[in-house]
Amino acid sequence: MYVIRAFKKQDNFIKKYFDKQKNVIVAMSNQYTTVRWISLMTDLFSVFTIAAAGYLGVASVVAGIGPSASNFIGLALVWSLQISSIMAFTLRIMADTESNMNAVVRLYDYIDNNPAEKDFDTPVPVKNPWPDRGVFDIKNISYKYRPDLPYVIKDVSFDVK
Numbered sequence: 279m280y281v282i283r284a285f286k287k288q289d290n291f292i293k294k295y296f297d298k299q300k301n302v303i304v305a306m307s308n309q310y311t312t313v314r315w316i317s318l319m320t321d322l323f324s325v326f327t328i329a330a331a332g333y334l335g336v337a338s339v340v341a342g343i344g345p346s347a348s349n350f351i352g353l354a355l356v357w358s359l360q361i362s363s364i365m366a367f368t369l370r371i372m373a374d375t376e377s378n379m380n381a382v383v384r385l386y387d388y389i390d391n392n393p394a395e396k397d398f399d400t401p402v403p404v405k406n407p408w409p410d411r412g413v414f415d416i417k418n419i420s421y422k423y424r425p426d427l428p429y430v431i432k433d434v435s436f437d438v439k
Contacts (some may be wrong), residue, residue, distance in 0.1 A: 309377065316369050324362030331358045414438035 291389075335351030386430050414437065421431040 313373055317366060320366040320369055327358040327362060328355060330353050
């Protein structure tokens, strides 16, 4: 935080933070909406499955096709109820697993595509125009670490050519 304040970049940092926070909120909202949509579709499929099992059970008794025992109709209805809950749970687990695997893929992408540091043994080319000579003329320099401490360097003068 001190570095951000030292370079007077608070507004830039806050703007970047809010942009990233907005992206996270949008992604979470999209995921929540998708999970709710999948749940709705699963529930609709369950309703149709239960209705079909009941309708076909009653139709088979009325038409005289197959066994007329009510226990088979009850068994079909119970299984259709169980299949719907198992399917909803399976789809929810699949969505969570896909989200987690996306995070793993991002990590692998970061590992594989992160630029490596430059080699320190390779000389860096000098930009032109580079001065061919220079002079420093320092006169009467004094330095102390804090205002309440004594000087550690006092009235030093030198020339660098």
